[in-house]
Amino acid sequence: MKPPQHLLLALMIGLATAPMPVHATESAATTQRAQQAADSGSRAQALLDRAERHLVDKGDEALASFSRAGEFVEGELYVFAIDTQGNFLASGGSSITLIGRNVTDLQDSEGRSFMREILDGARAQGAGRVEYRWRNPSTGRNDPKIATYRKVGERILVVGYYTPFASLELAKSLLWRAVHQYKTQGDAAFARFNSLNGGFVQDDLYVFVIGLDDEIVxxxxxxxxxxxxxxxxxxxxxxxxxxxxxxxxxxxxxxxxVEYTWRNPLTQKVEHKRSHVIRVDNYLFGAGAFTGPAR
Incomplete structure (x- = not known):
C-alpha cells in the first residue's frame, strides 16, 4: 500500500508529517511553561494592587518606596511609575536609570513605541496591558514581556513580566517589519529573513515567505x-x-x-500554532505564535 503523497513529500525534505509522539515529560514541560506564565501574570496583578493601595494611602511619598529593594520588588517583578505626560518617576528595577527623563518615545528592541501605548491606554481606559520585547537579564536575550498598567490619579503604575510564549501581536509586528524590508530591498530581503543574524528570527518567532503560484518556500x-x-x-x-x-x-x-500544529524550533516539541499571513505582490508572507502543547 503506497503512503499518501504528502507523507512522501515530507520524507523527501526530512520532516515526518505523521503524528509525532510527544512524551509525557515533554508535554508536562510545555504545560508547565504555560502555568508559569499564568502565575507570573497573577503575581504581577497582586503587586500592582499593593502598589495602588500604597500610592492612594501615601500619595507621591510612595514613589520612593517603589525605587527601593524590598516591599515592591518580588524576584524579577518590580513596580515602575510614570506620570500622564510620560515622565519617569520611580522604578525598583534596572530602569531606575530612567528616573527624571521623559520616556514617551521609548521603544523596545523591535522599534515598538510601547511606552506611548501605555500612556494612550491609561488615558483612554485607565488600565490594560502592552506586549513588547525587552532585554531579559536572566537569558541575555530580548524576550517577550507583558506590561500590565493602571492609572491612579495622574500617576501610572506598571509591572512587567517575561512570558515564555510569544504572542500573535509580536508575530504580526515582526511580519510587518518583514513586509517593509521586502518593499525596501525586494527579493534580496529573503536572505535576511533566513539568517539568524538578520533580525527576523527571535526565539520561536520567525518569518516565512511562499510563492502563491509556484508554492516554493x-x-x-x-x-x-x-x-x-x-x-x-x-x-x-x-x-x-x-x-x-x-x-x-x-x-x-x-x-x-490559519491555525495548525507544528514543531517549535525553540522547544523541539509539536505545539499548536496560529499564523498571520499577508499577500504581498505574488508572495505569501507569514509569521505565527505557538499557543500551547498539541495533545
Missing part, C-alpha cells in the same frame, strides 16, 4: 531546510494541508489567520 527563518522546496502539499501532524490553506487565505482575502 523562499524564506523560513525557523526551518531553513524548507527553502527552495515546494510547500503546498505539506501537512501538519493532523494531516491538515495548512500551507495550501494559507495560500487560499492570501489569494481570497489578502490577509488572515
Amino acid at each position: 523562499y524564506a523560513n527563518g525557523g526551518h531553513p531546510r524548507f527553502v527552495g522546496r515546494k510547500g503546498g502539499e505539506l501537512a501538519d501532524t493532523n494531516g491538515k494541508r495548512f500551507i495550501r490553506e494559507m495560500i487560499d487565505v492570501a489569494r481570497d482575502r489578502g490577509e488572515g489567520e
Whole structure:
C-alpha cells in the first residue's frame, strides 16, 4: 500500500508529517511553561494592587518606596511609575536609570513605541496591558514581556513580566517589519529573513515567505531546510494541508489567520500554532505564535 503523497513529500525534505509522539515529560514541560506564565501574570496583578493601595494611602511619598529593594520588588517583578505626560518617576528595577527623563518615545528592541501605548491606554481606559520585547537579564536575550498598567490619579503604575510564549501581536509586528524590508530591498530581503543574524528570527518567532503560484518556500527563518522546496502539499501532524490553506487565505482575502500544529524550533516539541499571513505582490508572507502543547 503506497503512503499518501504528502507523507512522501515530507520524507523527501526530512520532516515526518505523521503524528509525532510527544512524551509525557515533554508535554508536562510545555504545560508547565504555560502555568508559569499564568502565575507570573497573577503575581504581577497582586503587586500592582499593593502598589495602588500604597500610592492612594501615601500619595507621591510612595514613589520612593517603589525605587527601593524590598516591599515592591518580588524576584524579577518590580513596580515602575510614570506620570500622564510620560515622565519617569520611580522604578525598583534596572530602569531606575530612567528616573527624571521623559520616556514617551521609548521603544523596545523591535522599534515598538510601547511606552506611548501605555500612556494612550491609561488615558483612554485607565488600565490594560502592552506586549513588547525587552532585554531579559536572566537569558541575555530580548524576550517577550507583558506590561500590565493602571492609572491612579495622574500617576501610572506598571509591572512587567517575561512570558515564555510569544504572542500573535509580536508575530504580526515582526511580519510587518518583514513586509517593509521586502518593499525596501525586494527579493534580496529573503536572505535576511533566513539568517539568524538578520533580525527576523527571535526565539520561536520567525518569518516565512511562499510563492502563491509556484508554492516554493523562499524564506523560513525557523526551518531553513524548507527553502527552495515546494510547500503546498505539506501537512501538519493532523494531516491538515495548512500551507495550501494559507495560500487560499492570501489569494481570497489578502490577509488572515490559519491555525495548525507544528514543531517549535525553540522547544523541539509539536505545539499548536496560529499564523498571520499577508499577500504581498505574488508572495505569501507569514509569521505565527505557538499557543500551547498539541495533545
